[in-house]
Structure formats: structure tokens, C-alpha cells
Amino acid sequence: MELTAFRNKLFAEGESLGLTDIELYYEKQESFSCQIFKGEIDEYESSTVNGVSVRGLYNGKMGYAYTEKLDEESVQFLLESVQENAVLIEDEPEEIFSGDANYKEVDYFSPSLSNITAEDKIAFLKEVEKKIYAYDPRVVQTDYAAIQDQSFEKELFNNKGLTLNDRNNFLSIIFSVVVKEEDEIKSDFYFKITKDFDSLHADEIAKEAVEKSLSYLGGRTYPNKNYPIVFKNSAAAALVSTFVSSFSAEAVQKGQSRLKGKLEEKIASDQVSLSDDPFLPDGIRSGTFDSEGVPTRKLTIVENGKLKTYFHNLKTAKKEGISSTGHGHKPSYKETIGVSPSNFFVIPGEKTYKHLYENLDEGIIITNLAGLHSGANPISGDFSLAANGYYVKDGEIVGPTNLMTIAGNFFEVLNDIEQVASDLEFSPMGGSGYIGSPSLKVKHLAVTVD
Amino acid sequence: MLNKALIENVLSAALTTGGDFSEVFVEDRYTNNMLHQGGRLEKSLSGRDFGVGIRIFKGLQSVYAYTNEFTEEGLLKAARAAAQAIEGNNTEKNIVLPMEKQSLLSSHPIQFMPASVEKSRKLAVLRNANEIVTNYDSSISQAILRLREEEQHVLIANSEGTFAEDKRVRSLLAITAVASDGNDMQTGSYGPGAHKGFEFIEGLDLNHYAKEAARSAVTMLHADPAPSGKFPVILDNEFGGVIFHEACGHGLEASSVAKNNSVFANMEGEKVASDFVTYIDDGTLTNEWGSINIDDEGEKARKNVLIENGILKGYMIDKFNGRRMEAASTGSGRRESYKFAPTSRMTNTYIAPGKSTPEEIIADTEYGIYAKYMGGGSVEPATGDYNFAINEAYLVKNGKIDKPLRGATLIGNGAKTIQKVDMVGNNLGHGAGMCGASSGSIPVNVGQPMLRVSEITVGGREAK
Numbered sequence: 047m048e049l050t051a052f053r054n055k056l057f058a059e060g061e062s063l064g065l066t067d068i069e070l071y072y073e074k075q076e077s078f079s080c081q082i083f084k085g086e087i088d089e090y091e092s093s094t095v096n097g098v099s100v101r102g103l104y105n106g107k108m109g110y111a112y113t114e115k116l117d118e119e120s121v122q123f124l125l126e127s128v129q130e131n132a133v134l135i136e137d138e139p140e141e142i143f144s145g146d147a148n149y150k151e152v153d154y155f156s157p158s159l160s161n162i163t164a165e166d167k168i169a170f171l172k173e174v175e176k177k178i179y180a181y182d183p184r185v186v187q188t189d190y191a192a193i194q195d196q197s198f199e200k201e202l203f204n205n206k207g208l209t210l211n212d213r214n215n216f217l218s219i220i221f222s223v224v225v226k227e228e229d230e231i232k233s234d235f236y237f238k239i240t241k242d243f244d245s246l247h248a249d250e251i252a253k254e255a256v257e258k259s260l261s262y263l264g265g266r267t268y269p270n271k272n273y274p275i276v277f278k279n280s281a282a283a284a285l286v287s288t289f290v291s292s293f294s295a296e297a298v299q300k301g302q303s304r305l306k307g308k309l310e311e312k313i314a315s316d317q318v319s320l321s322d323d324p325f326l327p328d329g330i331r332s333g334t335f336d337s338e339g340v341p342t343r344k345l346t347i348v349e350n351g352k353l354k355t356y357f358h359n360l361k362t363a364k365k366e367g368i369s370s371t372g373h374g375h376k377p378s379y380k381e382t383i384g385v386s387p388s389n390f391f392v393i394p395g396e397k398t399y400k401h402l403y404e405n406l407d408e409g410i411i412i413t414n415l416a417g418l419h420s421g422a423n424p425i426s427g428d429f430s431l432a433a434n435g436y437y438v439k440d441g442e443i444v445g446p447t448n449l450m451t452i453a454g455n456f457f458e459v460l461n462d463i464e465q466v467a468s469d470l471e472f473s474p475m476g477g478s479g480y481i482g483s484p485s486l487k488v489k490h491l492a493v494t495v496d
Numbered sequence: 497m498l499n500k501a502l503i504e505n506v507l508s509a510a511l512t513t514g515g516d517f518s519e520v521f522v523e524d525r526y527t528n529n530m531l532h533q534g535g536r537l538e539k540s541l542s543g544r545d546f547g548v549g550i551r552i553f554k555g556l557q558s559v560y561a562y563t564n565e566f567t568e569e570g571l572l573k574a575a576r577a578a579a580q581a582i583e584g585n586n587t588e589k590n591i592v593l594p595m596e597k598q599s600l601l602s603s604h605p606i607q608f609m610p611a612s613v614e615k616s617r618k619l620a621v622l623r624n625a626n627e628i629v630t631n632y633d634s635s636i637s638q639a640i641l642r643l644r645e646e647e648q649h650v651l652i653a654n655s656e657g658t659f660a661e662d663k664r665v666r667s668l669l670a671i672t673a674v675a676s677d678g679n680d681m682q683t684g685s686y687g688p689g690a691h692k693g694f695e696f697i698e699g700l701d702l703n704h705y706a707k708e709a710a711r712s713a714v715t716m717l718h719a720d721p722a723p724s725g726k727f728p729v730i731l732d733n734e735f736g737g738v739i740f741h742e743a744c745g746h747g748l749e750a751s752s753v754a755k756n757n758s759v760f761a762n763m764e765g766e767k768v769a770s771d772f773v774t775y776i777d778d779g780t781l782t783n784e785w786g787s788i789n790i791d792d793e794g795e796k797a798r799k800n801v802l803i804e805n806g807i808l809k810g811y812m813i814d815k816f817n818g819r820r821m822e823a824a825s826t827g828s829g830r831r832e833s834y835k836f837a838p839t840s841r842m843t844n845t846y847i848a849p850g851k852s853t854p855e856e857i858i859a860d861t862e863y864g865i866y867a868k869y870m871g872g873g874s875v876e877p878a879t880g881d882y883n884f885a886i887n888e889a890y891l892v893k894n895g896k897i898d899k900p901l902r903g904a905t906l907i908g909n910g911a912k913t914i915q916k917v918d919m920v921g922n923n924l925g926h927g928a929g930m931c932g933a934s935s936g937s938i939p940v941n942v943g944q945p946m947l948r949v950s951e952i953t954v955g956g957r958e959a960k
Contacts, residue, residue, distance in 0.1 A: 083755060090581045091560045091837065094574075095547060110539075114564045115524075115546035127542035134615055136536035164581075189757050189878050224757065224878045231759075233878040270724045300534055301637060302674070304681075380527075382539050417883040420872030421905045425674070426681045430722075430905035430955050432874075432883030449881050451724075451905045451955020494724035494955035496907055 047116045049098075049201070056100065056121050057205045063125055065102040067142040069204040071337065072098050073379050078164060079194035082171050084187070099379035100124045101142065104132035108140040112379045140361050140383065143339040145208040150334045150341065152325065154214040156241045160197060162217075167193050170248065171219075177252035178223055184263070185256055189222035189233060202339050212333045216241050218474075221255040225263060232262040234414065234434070237474045241328055258413075261436070265448040268437050272490040274409040275452065276402045279485045281412045281433070283473035286392065287481035288418045289427060289456040293320075293347055294373075294385040295362035302425050304457050305353060313353045314460035319393040320348040322357070322479075324372065329389035331480040337383055338374035345371055347390070357385050391482030395466035402465050402487040404441040410493055411436045411443065412452060427456035447495050454491040462489035497522045497651045498548070500593055500659070502568050506550060507591040507655050509575040514584020515552040515559075517815075518575075518591070519654040521792065522548050523834040525646055526611045532622040532641040535630070540615060547834035550575050554582045558816050560837035591655045598660035598794075604783045606665045608694040610645035618643055621669070621697055625706045629673045632710035635717055637681070639706075640672040643697065644689075652794035660794045666785065666939055667696045668928060671706050675713035682719075682902070684712025684869075684888070689785040689928030689939065696783075712869060712888045715900050722889060722904035722956030728864035729906065729952040730857055730892065735870050735927030737846055737942035742875040742882040743910030744775060745942075748802050750817035750828070750840040751934060752877040759880040759911045760808060768808045769914035772850055772947075775803040777812055779827060779843035785928035786844040786941040793829035793838055800826050802845075803914075814840040832936020839935045846943030850920025854946045857919045859895040865904065865954055866890040866897055872929070873906075880910040905955045913949055921946035 047055075053070050060068045074096040081089040097114040102125075109132030113120040175191045197215035202208065222235035236255035240246065277285060297303040305313060324342035326332050335341055338360050346354055356362075359374030362385060375386035403411060414434040422429035430453040437444045465487035472482035503520050510518035524546050531539035548571060549562040561578035565571055622641045629639035648664040668689030675682050686709045690696045731739060744760070752758040760768060769775070779788045779797030788797045793815050801809045813821065814829035817840055830841035858866065866889065873884020885905050891898040926943035 087557050087581075089558050089560070089837065091562075092578065092581075093562045093835065095562065095564050095835065097564070110541045112541070112543040113546070115544060115566070116564075120544060123542075123544060130615055131540040131542060134537055134540050134619055137538045187755065187757070189752075189755075222878075231879050233876060301676075302681075380541075380543055380545075382541055416874055416876070417872075417885065417905065420874070420885040421883065423681075423683065425683065428903050430885065430903050430957070432881075432905065432907045432955075449883075449907050449909075449953075451883070451907055451953075453724075453903055453905070453955055453957040492724065492955075492957045494907075494953060496909075496953040 047118070049116070052116050052121065053203055056124065059121060060102055060125050061205065063129065065104050065128065067103040067205065069101045069142050069202070070098055071376065071379055072096065072201040074199040075196065077194060077196040079192060080168055080171060081190065081192040082175055083191070085172060085175065087168065097379040099376065100128055102128040102132065103142065104129050106139055107132045107135050109135065110382050138361065142204050142206065143208065143360060144206045145339060146341045148341055150325065152334055154332045155197065156215055159195065159215055159217055159241055159243060162243050170246065173248045174221060174251050177248055178221060178256055181252050181256040182260060184225045184227050184260060186224045186226045189224055190220050190235065193217065193219045208339055210335050210339055212335065214330065214332060216330050217243060219246065221251065223255050223259040225259040227263045230263055232259050234258040234262065239330060239474065262434060262446045265446040267448050267495045270494045273493050274406055275488045275491045276409060276411045277486045277488065278399065278411060278413045279469045279471035279483055280473060281415050282483035282486045283471055283481050284415050284418060286483050287473050287478065288422045289424055290387060290390065290478045290481060291424050293357055295356035295358045296385040298356055299362055299365060304427055308353050311353060312351045313457070314348055314351040315463045316351045317395065317466045318348055318351050318460060318463050319346065320390065321346055321393050322387045322390045324388035326389045329480055331388040333388070336372045336374045337376035340370045340372045340374060342372040342388060357387055359383060359385050387479035389480045391470060392466065392484060394468045394470040394484040397465055397467050399467045399469050399485040402467055402485055403438050406438050406441060409438040410447065411438060429454060429456060449496045451494045452491045459488055464489055497524060497649065498566065502571070503653045504591050504593055505568065506571050506575045507653060508589050509572050510550055510552045510579050511589040511655060512576065512586060513579040513582040514587055515554045515579060515582050517553040517655055519551040520548065521834055522651040523648065525648040528610055528645045530618060530622060530643040532626055534638045535626060537619055537622065545833060549834040549837065550578055551837055552578055552582060553816060554584055556820055557582065558837065562834050593653055593659040594657060602789055603780060604691045604787055604789065606693040609647055609665065610667065610694055611647060613694040618697065625671055625702050628702055628706035629671065629710045632707060633675070633714045635675045635677055635714055636710055637674050637676040640674065642670040644668045650792070652792065654794065658794040660790055662789050664691065664788065665693050666691055667693060669697055669700060671709040673710040673713040675717045677717055680717060682713050682716035684709045684716060687928055691783050691785060691787045716888060716902050719900035719902035722901040722954060724954060724956045726951050726953050728861055728948060728950055729954070730861060730864060730866045730946065730948045731870065731944070732868050733921065733923050733945050734925035735929065735942060736867065737927065737944035738870050738873060738929065739884060739906065740775060740847055740914070740944065741842065741845055741942040742873045742884060743880070743913050745842050745845050746875050746877050747880055747910060748811050750811050750813040750821060753811050754817035754820040757878045763808045764810065766808055767806050768911065769803050769806040770917045771806045772917050772920045773803055773806055773914055774848035776801050776848060777842050777845045781844050784844045784926060784941050785939050786842065788843060791827045791829045792831045793825065795825045795827040795829060797843065798827045812840045812842060814838055830935060830938050832938055836936040841933065841935060841938055842931060842940045844926060844941035844943065846924065846926060847920065847945065847947065849922050849924040849945045852919050852921050854921050854923055857921055857946055857948050858892060858897060860919065861892045861948065862894060864892045866892045875910060882910055883907045903956055906952050907955060908952050913952060916950045917947055918950045919948040
């Protein structure tokens with residue numbers, strides 16, 4: 047069934063069943079990806095999928111349902127499910143937004159990116175892979191050498207007359223390089239998201255990907271103790287992304303955030319400011335309206351260490367008698383409305399990454415974190431994470447450490463940030479917004495080296 | 497779902513550019529998710545996933561396309577477009593499937609299909625669990641209960657004549673208790689799941705599961721920070737098996753073995769673990785969370801012995817990686833949904849029971865860490881380096897369990913850790929989890945009896 051016909055049928059039948067407000071959220075995603083292995087195409091994938099989510103108010107309560115099959119049978123399934131779910135729900139009612147007069151007019155879709163042919167993308171992939179093998183004899187092989195592009199379209203309709211649409215696209219590449227020296231095997235990956243294919247240079251990528259892996263060869267153990275820490279930008283972004291839910295008003299109102307009651311208070315050192323910018327030209331979460339149809343806007347969350355606001359959707363904002371900050375978020379049509387940042391980042395300072403460690407007598411640089419989904423408690427802020435990195439002595443990088451753990455508490459880390467570098471980078475991890483940070487120097491953390 | 501003639505046409509269209517294998521995977525899935533939090537039902541969401549995945553092989557090249565299209569025209573178009581990625585000679589093939597679908601007698605009987613049970617009965621179970629958790633102790637601030645149910649109906653056909661249907665029904669209740677003393681907040685959780693219908697949820701012994709989650713949260717509120725250093729570590733049964741899931745399981749999957757991206761590649765017949773270790777992946781265990789009748793390539797589930805008394809016996813292999821390895825499928829091809837091409841994955845993986853009693857293992861340990869409940873973790877298959885979190889840990893002193901510890905993470909190398917298993921208990925148990933990898937997030941069991949590793953690096957906040 048065509049979307050318009052499906053919508054008309056759904057709204058008409060829903061109203062006749064006694065649903066007062068009805069919303070239809072449509073999402074379409076197209077993707078292409080290709081992986082190569084030793085010069086040959088190994089995996090090739092293409093897709094077109096869409097799905098719809100329906101919310102409806104029934105007896106004053108909101109019910110949800112979704113489907114990926116747009117047929118008549120699904121209209122009935124959706125409406126019955128919405129009713130059944132609405133009857134049981136015990137939460138405060140959500141509202142369906144009737145719309146705003148002001149939406150920014152920006153199209154985040156890059157037509158030039160979508161015009162790049164599969165052949166060009168595959169040729170680029172092969173070129174980088176070839177350069178990776180040629181770069182150093184210690185390269186054993188790649189674990190992944192892949193390129194992917196994705197485009198998204200979303201449309202939001204409700205029976206109050208609101209109609210909105212938005213689209214975005216981006217391309218990503220990943221190269222994971224395995225290197226070996228004697229019996230020691232090391233591997234790390236290079237990942238990049240961009241909207242500009244021409245900005246990718248095969249030589250630079252191959253160099254960075256291989257050197258990253260090589261830099262971990264010759265790892266040594268060091269005493270277990272507290273060290274001054276420098277988080278390299280991507281590791282800092284990964285750490286921040288793990289604790290982003292603390293800034294959500296939903297978590298605060300449910301008693302699941304340590305930032306509860308801290309508005310206008312200092313929660314971080316003076317060096318720390320955090321901004322959420324839904325209009326970043328290259329942001330993968332850029333858009334002009336949120337999942338509830340509320341216009342998005344740029345927001346300062348933390349200013350020189352002081353907490354200025356939480357992220358709000360319509361429901362959390364109503365509870366506090368304020369307006370939504372435009373952060374109502376549905377990760378996909380398969381989910382309900384929650385709260386999430388858009389493009390959220392630590393505002394960069396002026397110092398270089400090198401400046402952060404060149405005055406240290408002794409310290410550890412963290413370049414990579416693992417186990418973020420298991421070794422961190424997003425509520426308490428406690429973490430104990432596997433990490434890779436380097437040992438620093440007298441301001442110089444001595445060499446890689448063996449696998450480490452670093453342990454501490456995120457909220458203490460915020461207060462212990464002594465310097466912020468200028469090298470803002472966004473993390474590929476995390477479903478909760480597109481999170482970025484420059485490199486950060488932290489007073490100290492407990493380090494255990496294997 | 498889709499009719500036979502249509503599937504035959506799609507399989508044939510996919511081979512027009514010289515592919516040597518084509519496959520159609522059709523999925524129609526009903527899901528129900530309910531979230532009960534802070535004493536009330538906050539979310540109740542029903543949905544229907546529907547889509548088709550078309551896969552083509554030519555030698556060591558694999559092409560995958562997926563769509564929600566279900567018209568003949570749309571599917572043929574998708575198949576032909578996918579075929580364009582194959583650079584071969586134009587050929588005409590006419591795939592003919594067997595008259596009858598492979599009739600499967602399910603090895604996993606289901607009593608109550610989730611979609612057929614009224615949600616008010618489900619809410620009653622959630623309310624009961626909420627009561628038990630919140631009444632456990634005054635420091636419990638709330639219970640978070642997630643019910644997740646699904647009926648996944650799949651149809652799998654390929655150009656080699658496979659034509660099979662299967663229905664997978666799964667139910668899981670994740671119980672999280674939050675304990676707070678004003679400043680600090682700690683959580684405890686338990687998440688029983690099975691390849692069963694609503695009978696599993698209604699039959700759960702909540703007095704055990706909900707109370708354990710609450711007890712764990714309260715215990716952790718009063719726990720000391722874990723020490724740092726290398727210690728003997730005792731891993732309890734059930735979900736304790738997650739360490740071997742990460743440390744060995746992933747490295748025994750053909751997805752990393754086929755390209756020699758695993759420390760276990762080319763090690764068949766070699767000693768890779770201590771004599772105490774026998775490691776098995778068994779998709780046939782009746783009604784277990786990770787069990788299947790057939791895998792997502794239409795191959796019958798089976799019991800695969802991976803390591804026997806320390807000797808590597810075999811790998812988990814899917815059709816595509818099997819080509820590179822010149823080895824047959826082991827019924828291990830799995831995927832989250834039609835949105836993923838299948839690859840080799842685990843089902844129910846466990847360490848076989850040994851002879852020691854849990855009491856003997858504790859009594860034999862002079863100074864070490866006892867990990868009662870494990871959290872999740874991850875591994876880098878190329879190197880075997882793993883990490884995982886302990887949710888509830890204790891210090892062991894002079895053969896006795898001492899004070900509780902929090903914030904402990906274990907790190908190490910899988911290939912080394914399995915050589916250091918020095919005691920294996922007799923109390924095999926399984927725990928339900930979700931495993932994420934290239935073919936998506938799939939239900940798996942991890943399992944083991946209580947066992948001891950002579951040395952693992954523990955990363956805590958107390959440097960020692």
C-alpha cells in the first residue's frame with residue numbers, strides 16, 4: 047500500500063474506534079556496503095527497508111505499535127495493539143504535538159554523496175587495502191576493510207494536520223589492521239564517517255590505520271597505581287557517550303541520574319563546556335525536528351562546569367512546566383519516545399593533544415576503550431574499563447602498555463578534567479546521540495596493567 | 497508467507513549473472529515488549545517485522561540484499577539488482593524446489609504463543625516481580641522489569657533444494673533491582689529466558705529470581721572497591737560462562753577462523769586448553785534460550801564439541817565461511833533478522849561439568865576473587881584480548897568467602913586463560929544472554945559449572 051493511502055485508512059479507522067489523537071511516523075532507510083579481502087570483493091550488501099510506528103490516544107492514554115508491512119491486515123493489527131497497550135499503560139499521558147510555526151529549512155541530504163557509484167567506492171576500498179599491505183611488512187592482513195553508505199528519510203504525520211519530513215545521508219569506512227611481530231599480534235581499527243567522499247585520501251587512511259596497530263607492538267607492563275591520564279579524543283568521546291543518559295530529564299525524573307537536583311550547580315571543572323548542536327553540517331544526527339515533531343535548537347548543556355539544562359521531550363518538559371528542548375527521540379520506528387541528544391560534544395579548547403602530555407613527569411595516554419556496555423554503570427557513574435594506550439615519562443611517549451583497565455567514576459572525572467585540547471572528534475559508538483570530544487587531561491585514575 | 501513458485505523465480509533470477517548459489521530468507525515476526533518501572537507499566541509496545549533477504553554466492557564472493565517488498569515484481573527486481581554485483585557470464589537457471597516444505601517436528605514444544613495471551617496476564621507477572629523486589633529491603637528504590645516476547649516465523653529456501661520453515665518462540669524477563677542509600681546507587685539483575693511461550697514467564701520462580709536481583713543490589717551497596725592485580729578467580733555457574741563465550745567462543749566461529757583472524761585458526765587436533773576444559777555448542781537443548789530447530793540457513797541444529805579435554809575438535813561453521821575453509825556447515829549460521837546476512841554464531845555454549853563440588857573449589861583457594869554474577873564483556877577475536885565486568889564479586893580468604901567487592905573488571909587473553917583453568921565443578925548451569933556480532937544481536941545461552949582460573953588480571957580502583 048502507498049503511504050498516503052495507508053495513512054488515510056489508519057486515521058479514518060482509528061478515529062472511528064475512538065482514538066482521539068493519532069500519529070504516524072514513517073522511516074525509510076537505504077544502504078549499500080561492501081567489504082573486500084585481499085583484493086577481492088568478499089561481501090556486498092544493499093537494502094531498502096521502511097517501517098511505521100503508530101501512537102494513539104485512547105481514553106486519554108497513549109498506545110504504541112509498529113509494522114514493517116504496509117498492508118490492510120497491518121492497519122487492523124496496529125489499531126488493535128494501540129488500544130490494547132493504551133488500556134494497560136499506567137504512565138502519565140504523552141501528548142501528540144500539533145506543530146510549531148518555525149522550523150529551520152535545511153536539507154542535510156548530500157546529493158553528491160548519493161551520486162557516487164558503487165564502482166568508485168569499491169575501487170577506493172581496494173586502493174586503501176593495497177596501501178595498507180604495502181605500508182609495512184608487519185601487516186598480516188585486514189580484519190575488516192569495508193565501506194558503507196546509508197540514507198534516511200523520515201516523515202511525521204498526525205490527525206491534527208502536522209506533516210513534516212527530513213532526510214540525511216552519510217558514508218562510513220572501517221579498516222581494521224592486524225599486525226604481527228614475532229609472537230605478538232595487535233589490531234586496531236580506523237573508522238571515519240563523512241558526507242564528503244572527496245575528503246578521503248587513501249594514503250593518509252592507510253598510514254593512520256597501520257600506524258595505529260603498529261603502535262601497540264612491544265607492549266610492557268607497568269606498576270598498578272593512580273596515574274595522570276590523557277584520554278585521546280576518540281576514547282574521550284566513547285567515555286562521554288557511555289554516560290550521556292545522565293543528562294536526560296527522563297533519567298533525572300526517574301531517579302536514575304546523579305545529576306538530579308544539580309541545575310545551575312558546578313558538575314565539572316571550569317574547563318568543561320558541553321554543547322548540543324542539531325544543525326552541524328556533518329552531524330549524523332542533524333535534523334530540523336525531533337521524533338515528536340518539535341523544532342530542534344542549539345543548546346548549551348554545561349557552561350564552564352555549570353549544568354544549565356537537561357535534555358527534554360514534551361513529557362519531561364511538561365512535568366517541570368517548561369518547553370521541550372527538542373530532544374524527544376525514537377531510535378527507530380520499533381521504539382517508543384525517549385530522550386536523547388543530537389550532536390553532543392565537549393567544546394574544544396586551544397591546546398594541542400601533544401601539549402596535554404608533554405608536561406607530565408609520568409602518565410598514561412588512553413587511546414581506546416572496550417567493554418563500555420558492561421564495565422560502566424550509567425547510573426552511578428562507576429566504571430572499570432579495558433583500555434589500550436601508552437606510557438608517558440618526562441613528557442615523552444615511551445611506548446605501549448599491555449592491556450589495561452582504568453577505573454573511576456565519571457562524575458569525578460568531570461571535576462578532574464584539567465585541560466581540554468582542540469582536536470574535537472566524534473565517536474562511532476553509542477546509540478544515544480552522536481557524541482564528540484577533544485582529547486582531555488584528567489588529574490588521575492586507577493590503572494591496572496595486565 | 498511467500499508461495500513456492502515465487503520463491504523459485506526469485507532464486508532463479510538471482511543466478512542469472514553466474515552465481516553458483518542463491519538463497520531466500522523470509523521473516524514474519526511478532527514482538528511484544530513491556531517495561532514496568534518505578535511501580536507502573538511505562539511501556540507496552542507490539543510490533544510486526546517483515547522482510548526478505550536474498551543471498552547469492554559466486555565462489556568466495558557473497559552478495560546480500562534485503563527489503564520489505566513482498567510483491568513478485570519487487571522481489572524479482574531486488575534479486576536481479578543483487579545479481580548485478582556478480583561479475584560472471586549470463587546464464588539461465590531454473591531452480592525447482594521440492595514439492596513439500598521440509599516438515600519439522602519442533603524439538604522445542606510451545607504451550608502458549610505470546611500473541612495469544614492477554615497482556616493483562618503479563619502485567620500481573622510484572623506487578624508480582626515488582627512487589628517482591630521492592631519489599632526485599634528498605635534500600636531498594638525501584639524495580640525495572642522488561643518483558644520481551646517474540647514469535648519469529650521464518651522460511652528458508654536455496655538453490656540446492658533446501659525449502660524449510662521454522663517458528664522460534666522466545667520469552668525473557670529481565671529483572672533489575674536498584675538499591676540506593678542517598679548518595680550511592682547500585683543495581684542487581686537476573687534475566688531468565690527460554691525458547692518457550694508465556695508458560696515460561698508465568699511459571700518463573702520469582703521468589704528466587706526477583707529476590708536474587710534485589711539481594712545482589714543491596715549487597716553491592718555495602719561492597720568495598722575491588723583490588724587490582726593478578727589473582728586466582730572463581731567463576732560461578734550459569735552466566736559465569738560468559739568469559740568463555742568471549743575468550744574462546746568467538747575465536748572458534750568460522751567468521752574469524754576462515755580468514756585466519758583467530759588465535760584458534762589451524763589448531764584442530766592441538767592442545768589449546770587445560771585438560772579440565774571440554775567446550776560444547778549445542779543448539780538442540782530442549783527449549784533453551786539459544787536453541788533452534790534449524791539455523792538461519794536451513795541446516796538442522798546440532799551438538800558440536802569444540803574442545804574436548806583441552807584438545808581443539810572443531811569450529812562453528814556457516815555455509816559461506818565453510819567455502820573458504822573447505823568444510824561443511826555445522827548448523828551454526830545465524831542472524832538477528834532478514835536485515836543481516838547469516839554468519840557462524842553460537843547457540844547454547846557451555847563448559848562440560850567436572851568432578852569438584854563448589855565447596856571444594858572455594859575451600860581450595862587461599863586468596864582470590866569469587867565472581868558470583870558476571871556482567872557482559874567483549875573480545876577482539878584477532879588477538880583474543882577480552883574484558884568483562886563482574887556484577888557481584890567477593891574476596892576469598894583462607895578457603896572462605898569474605899567481604900563483597902564492587903567495580904571489578906577482568907581482562908586477559910582467551911587463549912591463555914583457558915590454559916589456566918585448574919578446577920571444574922559439577923554444577924553445570926546455563927544463563928540467557930544476547931550476543932552482538934556482524935550478523936546482529938541474537939539470543940544465546942552461556943553456561944558452565946563453577947570453575948577456577950589460576951590467574952586473571954582484575955582491574956579495580958584499589959591499586960595493590
